[in-house]
Structure formats: C-alpha cells, structure tokens
Amino acid sequence: xxxxxxxxxxxxxxxxxxxxxxxxxxxxxxxxxxxxxxxxxxxxxxxxxxxxxxxxxxxxxxxxxxxxxxxxxxxxxxxxxxxxxxxxxxxxxxxxxxxxxxxxxxxxxxxxxxxxxxxxxxxxxxxxxxxxxxxxxxxxxxxxxxxxxxxxxxxxxxxxxxxxxxxxxxxxxxxxxxxxxxxxxxxxxxxxxxxxxxxxxxxxxxxxxxxxxxxxxxxxxxxxxxxxxxxxxxxxxxxxxxxxxxxxxxxxxxxxxxxxxxxxxxxxxxxxxxxxxxxxxxxxxxxxxxx
Ligand SMILES: Cc1cc2nc3c(=O)[nH]c(=O)nc-3n(C[C@H](O)[C@H](O)[C@H](O)COP(=O)(O)O)c2cc1C
Numbered sequence: 001x002x003x004x005x006x007x008x009x010x011x012x013x014x015x016x017x018x019x020x021x022x023x024x025x026x027x028x029x030x031x032x033x034x035x036x037x038x039x040x041x042x043x044x045x046x047x048x049x050x051x052x053x054x055x056x057x058x059x060x061x062x063x064x065x066x067x068x069x070x071x072x073x074x075x076x077x078x079x080x081x082x083x084x085x086x087x088x089x090x091x092x093x094x095x096x097x098x099x100x101x102x103x104x105x106x107x108x109x110x111x112x113x114x115x116x117x118x119x120x121x122x123x124x125x126x127x128x129x130x131x132x133x134x135x136x137x138x139x140x141x142x143x144x145x146x147x148x149x150x151x152x153x154x155x156x157x158x159x160x161x162x163x164x165x166x167x168x169x170x171x172x173x174x175x176x177x178x179x180x181x182x183x184x185x186x187x188x189x190x191x192x193x194x195x196x197x198x199x200x201x202x203x204x205x206x207x208x209x210x211x212x213x214x215x216x217x218x219x220x221x222x223x224x225x226x227x228x229x230x231x232x233x234x235x236x237x238x239x240x241x242x243x244x245x246x247x248x249x250x251x252x253x254x255x256x257x258x259x260x261x262x263x264x265x266x267x268x269x270x271x272x273x274x275x276x277x278x279x280x281x282x283x284x285x286x287x288x289x290x291x
Contacts, residue, residue, distance in 0.1 A: 008194075008254055014102065017110025019144070033104070034053050041095075043241070054079070065127050082133045082134065090234055094238035095248075113139055115137045117136055173208070179211050198239070206240065208276045217280070219276035
C-alpha cells in the first residue's frame with residue numbers, strides 16, 4: 001500500500017533519464033501506455049490531444065524525426081505528443097504530457113523530453129502531420145539504466161542544463177517573496193515545491209507565481225529577446241503546463257485537488273516578448289475544502 005507521502009515523494013524524485021536498458025516492455029504495459037490519452041486530465045476539453053508511439057529505429061522516418069538526441073540516447077521507445085486547438089493548447093499539451101511522464105515514473109519507467117520546436121516543419125513532414133497540429137517535444141522512455149550517472153555525456157548535459165538546480169521562491173514569485181501565510185502552510189508549500197521541481201527545456205523554469213488574496217496565479221515567463229531556436233517562445237507556454245501538471249498531481253497525492261481556471265480562455269493573439277503572461281489561477285481555499 002502506497003501512502004500519500006510515498007506518492008508525493010515519488011513525484012518529487014523524478015528526473016530525466018538519458019540512458020536506457022534495452023529490455024522491451026510487455027505488450028500489456030505498452031497497451032496501457034497507448035491508452036493514456038483517455039486517462040490524462042485536460043485543461044480544456046476543446047483541445048484535441050493525442051500521441052504516436054514508436055519503437056526507436058534510427059533509419060526510419062520516425063527515428064529521423066527524433067533527430068540527433070535519439071542517436072545519442074538510443075531509447076527503446078519514444079512518443080510524439082500533439083495537440084490541436086488555440087494558443088492555450090500549448091499549455092494543455094505540456095500539462096497532459098507531464099501526467100504521462102509522472103505515471104510512467106510511478107511504474108519505474110524513465111523518460112526525457114527531447115524538444116523539437118526548432119525542427120517542427122521537418123518533424124511534421126516526417127511524421128505525416130498537417131499544419132494546425134502543434135508539437136513541441138518528443139518524449140523518449142524505457143527502463144532506466146542505473147549506471148547512467150557514470151556516463152560522460154550525462155555529466156556534460158547536467159553541466160549545460162544544471163538540471164538539479166531550481167530557482168528560489170524569491171526568484172519565482174513576481175513580487176520576490178513567498179507570502180507569510182503560505183510560508184506557514186505545509187500543504188501549499190508542498191504543492192509549490194512540486195511545481196518548482198518540474199522539468200523544463202534547458203532547465204529554464206519559465207514559470208512565475210503570484211498569490212494575492214488567497215488566489216494563486218501562474219504566469220508563463222517569456223524572454224525579452226526570443227531564442228532563435230524558439231522564436232515564438234513555445235517552450236515557455238508548454239513548460240508552464242508541465243509545472244501545472246506537477247502541482248495538480250502533487251495535490252492529488254496529498255489528498256486534495258486543484259481546479260485550474262484560465263485567466264483568459266480565448267487568448268488567440270501571439271504573446272509579446274519580455275513579459276510574464278498570466279495563464280491560470282486557483283483558489284488556495286479550495287485546497288483545504290477539497291481535502
Ligand atoms: C520541453 C522540453 C524539452 C527538452 N529537451 C531536451 C533535449 O532535447 N535534450 C535533453 O537532454 N534534455 C531535454 N530536456 C530535459 C531538461 O534538460 C531537463 O528537464 C532539465 O534540465 C531538468 O532536469 P530534470 O528533468 O532531470 O529534473 C527537455 C525538457 C523539456 C521540458
């Protein structure tokens with residue numbers, strides 16, 4: 001029997017796996033994984049989410065779509081998660097994919113995102129996808145090779161991404177402090193901690209928090225000058241969705257629930273650079289009443 005604390009600890013222990021055993025998963029396990037689309041929660045039912053599941057074979061079109069990181073990490077499997085919908089759908093894409101990451105992790109299956117924003121057109125061409133569909137990242141997965149930390153490239157990638165480091169609350173909160181009432185609220189702090197430790201492209205942690213009158217708001221943090229690899233700053237929206245999923249799953253593990261509401265359900269405009277875009281909010285009072 002797993003206690004709430006076990007589930008929560010397991011969630012926080014997740015880290016990217018870049019080295020895999022070549023044992024294949026059982027048919028039943030794979031079937032369960034391929035049914036995940038029906039199980040994961042959405043932020044918005046109007047968005048259509050699905051993914052394609054592949055065994056990794058470098059010379060096939062899907063293997064080529066995964067690109068250079070595929071050849072370096074050589075995973076047994078990967079998936080290409082997509083979404084079809086308005087601009088908020090990119091947040092929803094991260095939200096849904098991260099639930100899959102956490103579910104896999106709870107079953108002992110490791111994974112690592114492999115971003116593909118800079119190669120979207122090529123990826124869509126190779127996977128036969130038409131244009132309104134959005135893909136931000138692949139997800140490679142399989143049974144972790146426990147010796148991975150000894151591998152040189154793993155060390156190198158950790159140096160580049162400082163993958164164990166996370167921003168402090170002073171850096172994450174828009175007004176640079178964790179409010180006093182939250183500092184003393186263990187449930188809220190644990191949920192925030194799960195958000196803080198969420199994975200993100202280049203470990204940029206492009207989310208920001210604010211609490212006013214017991215309402216928590218999450219923002220997507222955009223860079224002042226967009227990176228040439230991500231001109232539309234898709235990672236910031238996608239990874240904010242990942243952070244929200246970590247918070248939601250932590251809340252569930254602790255026996256409560258978050259009800260996310262969009263700040264602006266219809267924003268279709270392209271976000272402008274250099275600002276924190278309010279994405280979604282929930283009431284802290286609900287956490288206690290949902291316990
Ligand atoms: C959207 C996205 C794209 C990513 N792309 C890559 C990638 O191409 N190669 C890689 O090694 N890691 C990639 N990562 C993994 C991040 O580097 C990693 O999540 C971050 O450094 C934090 O480390 P952790 O996941 O071990 O906590 C990606 C993560 C996200 C969320």
